[in-house]
Amino acid sequence: MRFSKCYVKTLKETPKEAEVISHKLMLRSGMIKKLASGVYTYLPLGLKALKKVENIIREEMDRAGAQEILMPVLQPAELWQESGRWDVMGAEMMRLTDRHDRSFVLGPTHEEVVTDIIRNDISSYKALPLNLYQIQNKFRDERRPRFGLMRGREFLMKDGYSFHTTTESLDDEFENMKGAYSKVFERCGLNFRPVEADSGAIGGSGSQEFHVLAESGEDEIIYCTSCDYAANVETATSTINHLPKAELLEVVLKDTPNVAKIEDVVEYLNVPVEQTVKAMMYKDMATDEPYMVLIRGDFEVNEVKLKNIIDTVDVEMLTDEELEKYGLIKGFIGPYGMDLKDIKIIADPSITEISNHTAGGNKKDTHYMNMNYGRDYKADIVADVRTVKVGETCPKCGGKLDSARGIECGHIFKLGNKYTKSLGATYLDENGKTQVMTMGCYGIGVSRTLAATIEQNFDDNGIIWPSAIAPYTVDVIQANMKDEEQGKLAEEIYKELLNNGVDTMFDDRDERIGFKFKDGDLIGFPFKVVCGKKAAEGIVELKIRRTNETIELSKEEVVKTIKDLMKQY
Amino acid sequence: MRFSKCYVKTLKETPKEAEVISHKLMLRSGMIKKLASGVYTYLPLGLKALKKVENIIREEMDRAGAQEILMPVLQPAELWQESGRWDVMGAEMMRLTDRHDRSFVLGPTHEEVVTDIIRNDISSYKALPLNLYQIQNKFRDERRPRFGLMRGREFLMKDGYSFHTTTESLDDEFENMKGAYSKVFERCGLNFRPVEADSGAIGGSGSQEFHVLAESGEDEIIYCTSCDYAANVETATSTINHLPKAELLEVVLKDTPNVAKIEDVVEYLNVPVEQTVKAMMYKDMATDEPYMVLIRGDFEVNEVKLKNIIDTVDVEMLTDEELEKYGLIKGFIGPYGMDLKDIKIIADPSITEISNHTAGGNKKDTHYMNMNYGRDYKADIVADVRTVKVGETCPKCGGKLDSARGIECGHIFKLGNKYTKSLGATYLDENGKTQVMTMGCYGIGVSRTLAATIEQNFDDNGIIWPSAIAPYTVDVIQANMKDEEQGKLAEEIYKELLNNGVDTMFDDRDERIGFKFKDGDLIGFPFKVVCGKKAAEGIVELKIRRTNETIELSKEEVVKTIKDLMKQY
Missing domain, CATH: 3.40.50.800 (Anticodon-binding domain)
Structure with missing residues (x-):
């Protein structure tokens, strides 16, 4: 292409609307142009780069045995009502009615449509497994569209869906897709990490995110500096370095005047922080039920983990007034010596192995020493609820954990039978018995990957494209x-x-x-x-x-x- | 691809919903699947063929110097209000509101969006001419979606738009695109014709359609068997073979009892049909104004041509009662011997050169003979208003005209300044003066071309793909x-x-x-x-x-x- 003939208009000034570097640089280099909030036109240079990402994805999907189809943007409301998501999706889903007053959705995703195809076409186990994908515009009416292509209302995605007779077959395909996704991001020339992810909200039994590493990333990733362990901070875990076990001593109540913070307790009572337990009071925002979360003094509670343990949409810490209702005083709360029957206790594994630990006395200005889990109190649930920190020990290899910021560009899920059940996607097995299919889904944000590439590859003068996707x-x-x-x-x-x-x-x-x-x-x-x-x-x-x-x-x-x-x- | 692994499910029976052959065969061969009325999923085989058409178009557009962009599906209502089409487009345009109650359109076409880009980006004559195209989903809420991919509500189009400083530059690009379009349909392996088209409704100064020839086609095309002349029957013309001129005779009123039809007049008065004139009475449906259309006895009036001459949306013939109001009697109407001042006369060129012709006497059971245009009466407008018939003479080379049925798969227009004026797409010329750009637009129905290919290439056993676009x-x-x-x-x-x-x-x-x-x-x-x-x-x-x-x-x-x-x- 001759520059003199190419439709590209570079700008000296950064348009005010742009907050992040990829947005700024794509506008300045004449690659995209805003039409409406979160809605962009790709100009020739931007489209050329987008198509290169798209083609890499297509090649790797085909190579992995997935087959390309193209499902419509317009989706009838009936399918979403059938799956139960019509009411759940809320204002993010764009809806319209046609001239005959029938309701439609502008596809934000295509689980319903693909499952509808499969339930009509597939009747025998012989036709499974199957993996279908498409590269298609998606629509989400974000409350606050921003960051250019990073969080738009109309954007390009590759979405794929696999159907299986067994969970083993789904597991195999999940691994296959994991490999293909890694290949895609490698070929794009990106520094990325596949990370274990929270699959709470969407359900299913496993999920993996693919993060392009960049300082501007919205997500924190914990990764091992020695092996390939990596996880979103919301699911990351670590091996706990416990103090050696000791002989169990008698519980002692100590006066700790005005000593409420854990670091003050450690100093005042002269105990190692690894021998202390914090009790944090939360409530389930859906039911108002209270929870006491027990965690070692030097750890922090991860509220996403807590939400998943409780299986609710949101949690919040109790206010001082709410604490009072339960007879609790901030800074002196503990699991021992009071009637806690109305409060469920969740214990992080960091506390169950500590010999003779200190915790709140449940009276102002007091702490108990020499408490022991199992002997002195028990939790209703023992589950990992802590936030992993840099420097902790890798749960996989024992190496040191570090953290990085990432942009989520891909996400693969084991969906199980969430959609196949509600939409009745069944098959006849070898014995002629009707069975519900098992399903996986696999997404890559094509336009987002383009933006993430720039977030990772730029300097003061502009973009530094990896060769594979440079326009x-x-x-x-x-x-x-x-x-x-x-x-x-x-x-x-x-x-x-x-x-x-x-x-x-x-x-x-x-x-x-x-x-x-x-x-x-x-x-x-x-x-x-x-x-x-x-x-x-x-x-x-x-x-x-x-x-x-x-x-x-x-x-x-x-x-x-x-x-x-x-x-x- | 191994058939055993390919997602393709052929059907023995034709689904009842299908009316035309392409729809039947695409469903039966498992290439598409209906999701909603006029909304289809492309399954692997269908998508492969679609992509091949798409790629041929892309290659030819690039070769012709057009540049690919990708404009959004979502378009803000404001742009359509600015161009004046928000109210004109009616129920065919799909509309929705976002969560902030702002109105949007699902793009049925992109003149507004592309003109908006250009008016913001281009300010100097130096950046023109310019031709931008895209391959993008389009949405039209057809009252009766049918024929599968032929007339859907969500469909794939290539749409291109060019911008110029002069009409000469537009004319050049129009020819360039005409060549590129011909190349596209040739490479697809199709039997097609570029035909002159009616550009009435969309305005502008010229337009050309590209028809894939097929018996099932909805359009009639007149073409020359000797040269490349071809036109939609709505614009086709021919050279009229007049009888030799003769000495002008005196007008004579003849009794013609019950002789109303032209073939009876010819027999009764023993005159050649080429020496007779029919007078047909129409009214402009918008204004109710009456028109007398004069045409040679052996020709028929083309109502599309008539609409364009009058410049109205619709015309209809007067009823017998309406004729009575003007003192006219069906079968005996003529342009001579009565006061016609309230009725505009439109004469087809087929009548202006006939010496001594016969026409209605404007009294029951009478006809005048020896009438002559110019001497005995005059028309307000002389314009081609007749339907060309097979066997007539080519206006370009004198060869014989024939007719065929076609499916309109491409259409190119000289738009002039219709959108650039209403949206204010101006540039500074060499003298620093502000001028309005001149515009062309160029469309190919990608999914429709695929369906048209099948309408042209099939037998009792199924589809016969041309190699270039076979899956x-x-x-x-x-x-x-x-x-x-x-x-x-x-x-x-x-x-x-x-x-x-x-x-x-x-x-x-x-x-x-x-x-x-x-x-x-x-x-x-x-x-x-x-x-x-x-x-x-x-x-x-x-x-x-x-x-x-x-x-x-x-x-x-x-x-x-x-x-x-x-x-x-």
Whole structure:
């Protein structure tokens, strides 16, 4: 493509609407244009990059044995009523009625539609397993659309759905998809992590997120510095380093005047923090039921884990007034020595193995020492409810855990029979008995992956595309537009690159070289080939965007050198 | 692809909902599946064919210098209000409101959106001309969606828009697109005609339709058997073969008792039909204004042409009662001898050159003879208002005209400044003066082209795909699944074809050969390669779907022979 013919309008100033770097840079480099809040047009450069991501996904899905279909945007309300999601989805789902007053949904996802197809088409175990996917526009009426392509109202997704006769078959396909997803993000040239994820809300028995690592990411990921363990902070766990077991001593009530905070207790009573237990009071926001959560003094409660344990939509800590109703005083709450029969106790495994620990005395200015789980009190539920911290021990290999910020670009789920049951997707098994299918679902945000790529790959001057998804790999620049030798050479190299299948832009605009460099950096071509002063000798400069290196090359070396460098950048 | 792994479920019976052949065959061959009225899912085979059409279009658009973008489905109502189409589009446009009660449209077309982009991005003549296109879902709430993909509510279109400083530049791009469109339909392997079209309703100064010829087509096309002239019957014209001029005679009123029909007049008065004039009375349905249309006795009035001449939405013939109000009697109406000042006269050019013609006497049972246009009466408008018939003379080359039925799959328009003016898409010209851009628009129904292909290419057994857009080009069939030699050879040929870039299906199902043939014919693979009795000798049968020919080949000849045949079928 010749720059002079290409529809691309770069901006010097960042439009005010843009908050995050990918949004800013895509607007400034003329890749997207806003039509309405959360609704964007892809201009030629943006669409070229989007299509490259799309094609990588398509190739990897096909290779993994999934088959591409295309389901409609318009979905009849009846299907959503049948699955029970018509009422659940709320204002995020865009709805409309047709001229005959029939209700439709603009597909935010396609579980209902694909299950409807399968229940009509598949009747025998012989046709299973099956994995169907599509690359299609999705619609979600976000309350606050923002961050450009990161959180839009109309966006491109790859969504896939698999159907099985057994959970083992689903497990196999889940692993297959996990591999394919990793391949996709690798091929896109991204630094990413597959992480274990909370599958609470959507149900099902397992789920895995794929995060593109970037400082601007909305999610915190805990990962092991030694092995491949990685999990969303909402599900991450660690091995607890307990103090050695000791002989059990008698419980002693100690006066601890004004000593409420755990660090003060540790100091005042001179006990290691690993020998203390915090009692935190929460309530289930759906039922108002109170819960006492017990956790070691040096750990924090993870409210997402707590929600999943209780199986509710939201939890909140009790206020001081609410505590009073139960006869509890902030700073001195504990599981011992009072009637707690109306309060369920949830204990983190960090406390069940501590010998002779300290906890609140349930009277102002007192703490008990030498308490022991099992002997002195018991919990209704023992479950991991703590937030893992950097430096803790990997539950898989014993290595050190670290954390990073990530952007969730892919998510795969074992759905089980949630939709196949409500929509009646059954098959006849080998004995002619009717069985409900088991289902998995697999999503990648195509447009979001594009934005995440930029969040991970940029500098002050603009985007730094990985070669695999750059709109154009090479920017051929003629330094001086009046120099015929340079023009001839630029033209020759441009055509040579095109003939060798390298996506190339030729900046043939009648502009100064500095101006062209600026645009080239902003747009983020991985490589520039500058035909300048040594053009007459057939020598050009190759600039690598990511490293800022400049290499002098003879014209004959350009194609091979770039093809080699493309593997690296 | 192995048939045993492919998600395709063929049906023996035609679903009752299907009226036209493409709809029937796409349902029966498992290419599409209905989700709601006029809303379909593309299953793997259907999507593969659709993508092939899409890619041909994309390649030809890119080659013609158009640039691909992707505009949103969701369009804010404000833009449609600004262009004036919000009220005009009526119930066909699907509308919805978001959670903040803002109105949106599901794009039925994108003139407003693209013009909005251009008015914001382009300010100088230097950036023009420009041609942007997209391949995107469109939505139209048809009153009666039918014929499967032919007239759906959600469908795939390529729509392109060009912007210019001059009408000459628009004319050039129009020709450029005309060429590109022809290339698209040629490459799809279709028998088609570019035809001149009525551009009345959408406005603008010129338009051309691209029709795929098929007996089931909804449109009638007039074309020349000698040259490339072709036009929709609503715009087609012809050269009129007039009788030789003669000396003008005196008007004579003749009694013609009960002789009202033109063929009776001809017989009764013994005049050639080429020397008679019919007067037909119409009214403008918008204003109720009456019009007398004069046309030679052997021609018929084309009401679409008449509507365009009057510039109204609809016309209807006057009833006998209405005729009476004007003192006219059916069968004896003519332009002479009565006060017609309240009635506008429109004359077809077929009557202005007839010497001494006959026409109604404006009294019951009378006709005038020897009337002459110009001497005895005049029309307010002389314009082509007749329907061209098969056998008439080509207006371009003098050849014979014939007619065919067509399916409109493409349409290109010179829009002029209809949208650029209402939306204020202006630029600064070379003198720094603000000017309104001139615009063209170019559409291809991608999904409709797929359906039209089937309407043109089928037989009693199923679809006959042109190679260029067949989901798979070759169907490799192992005749006897128990025969190891056959299996080995089929596998070898399957892989050989794939390695040579030929889209191939291997029917490896454990079914009888007759069953496989039936499915193969229904799905419409252009070629079958049967590994049967002579497999051990390395000999296979190649069957050509279109001609039903069978050729015996050695395995070494398969790839080359198929590659050669693909150019032809």
